Amino acid sequence: MAVRRVMMSTDAVGGVWTFALELAEGLGRHGIEVLLAVLGPAPDGGRLRAATRIPGLQIAHRDYPLEWMREANDENQDAAGRWLLDLAHGFGPDVIHLNHFCHGALEWPAPCVVVAHSCVATWYEYVRRTPPGPEWDDYRRRVATGLAGATLVVAPTQSMLDDLQRIYGGLGKTSVVYNGRRPEAFPAARKQPFALCAARAWDEAKNVAALDAAAPHVRWPIRVAGDVRHPEGGNARFEHVELLGALGESRMANQFAHAAIYVLPARYEPFGLSVLEAAFAGCALVLGNIPSLRELWHDTAYYVPPDDPEAIAHAINTLASDRRALHARGARARRHASRYTSERMLARWRYTYRQLAKQEQKPCTS
Known part of the structure; x- marks a missing residue:
């Protein structure tokens, strides 16, 4: 069955926005109409301009709290669900693509894929080394319901999919679809003596605090690009x-x-889109030693214990003092990054959509 229309949810807080635009642009080139339903804070000027440059992309926005925000509750998440259903009935998509969890079990007029970019329960286990407390019970219930109700659950790494299965269980059909970016958007130039990090600096998962602790012991300056202001307040x-x-x-x-x-x-x-963008540009990679990054980057990166500033400083200094090794590492990362291009991602998603569209559709209810 040909897929002509896709309704996709997103938010404008982090990398999900970048993923959604990359995929929507590629789908548009193949004649597939996309309606982007944006939840949470409105896209800022730069993000909105990037979206409006995509021919034919339709955008709708409502400032319902994102499912992981403190103010999220059954009432406002149910209201968001009704809004999304109204959009779907008006747009008539062949596939519903949710880049969030909790609405996967709604009575959609088309097959629904839920994509697991990240979740609070897995975040807590890796970042805080403990399950989330009882204040997150409603979130976990909504996520489990959404995952169980989806036609298909997709994750950007096998590591993430395994974590979801372990924590929530009850997953039906699943798949891994690696993310991708356009290599030509991130060309290499003459390298300069500095280390770069691109991350939401407020997110403990990105661990910029460890970089800050390592910086006084590093030969080169460390630059950090990204928001320092948390979407729920505080810098x-x-x-x-x-x-x-x-x-x-x-x-x-x-x-x-x-x-x-x-x-x-x-x-x-x-997944880590910023790592991929850096690899396309020929940067040598120093990454946290965690399963998902190991899965993606194999032996191309220099891995460090995330919470060891001394090890982080040593890794950067080792590369900075050996230009030959530095160049070799950058070239290896660039070659490996060719596995994760936007064209490969697009081909995999188009195949996934076609398979979904063959599924028996849920009955349409108002």
Whole structure:
């Protein structure tokens, strides 16, 4: 069955937005109409301009709390679900693609795929080394219901999918679809003596605090690009890294192009688009030693214990003192990154949609 229309949920807080636009643009080139349903805070000017540059992309937005936010509850999540259902009935999609969990079990007029970019329960296990407390019970219930009700559950790594199965159980059909980016958007240039990190600096999972602790012992400056303000309020503070703030794609690509080393000592990172962008630009990679990043980058990266500033500093200094090894690591990362192009991602998603569209559709209810 040909797929002509896809309704996709997203948010504008993190990498899900980048993923959604990358996929929507590719789908549009193949004549597939996309309606992007944006939940949570409205996209800022730069994100909105990026979306409006995609021919034919339709965008709808409602500021319902994202399912992981403190103010999320059954009432506002049910209201968000009704809004999404109204959009679906008006748009007439062949496939519903949810980049969040809790609405996977609604009576959609088309097969529904839920994509697990990250979740609070897995975040807690990797970052806090403990399950989330009882204050997250309603969230976990909504997530479990959404996962169990979806036609298909997709994760960007096998590691993430295994974690979901272990924590929530009850998953039906599942698949892994690796994320992708356009290599030509992240060209390499003459490398300069600095290390770069691109991350939501407020997110403990990205572990910028460990970079800040390592920075006084590193030969080269460490630059950090990304938001320091948490979407629920408050700013992350650091003393030793150079904060660049949130950068647009072209300015970010320029940083990747000139950075000799990309460092992300992540405690939790189900995929990591910034690592891929850095690899396309030929940066040597220093990454947190966690299962998902090992799965994706194999022997191309220098792995460090995420919470060991001394090990992080040693890894950066080792590469900085050996230009030959630095160049070899960057070249290896760039070759490996060819596995994760947007064209490969698009081909896999188009196949997934076609398979979904063959499924028996749920009855349409108002």
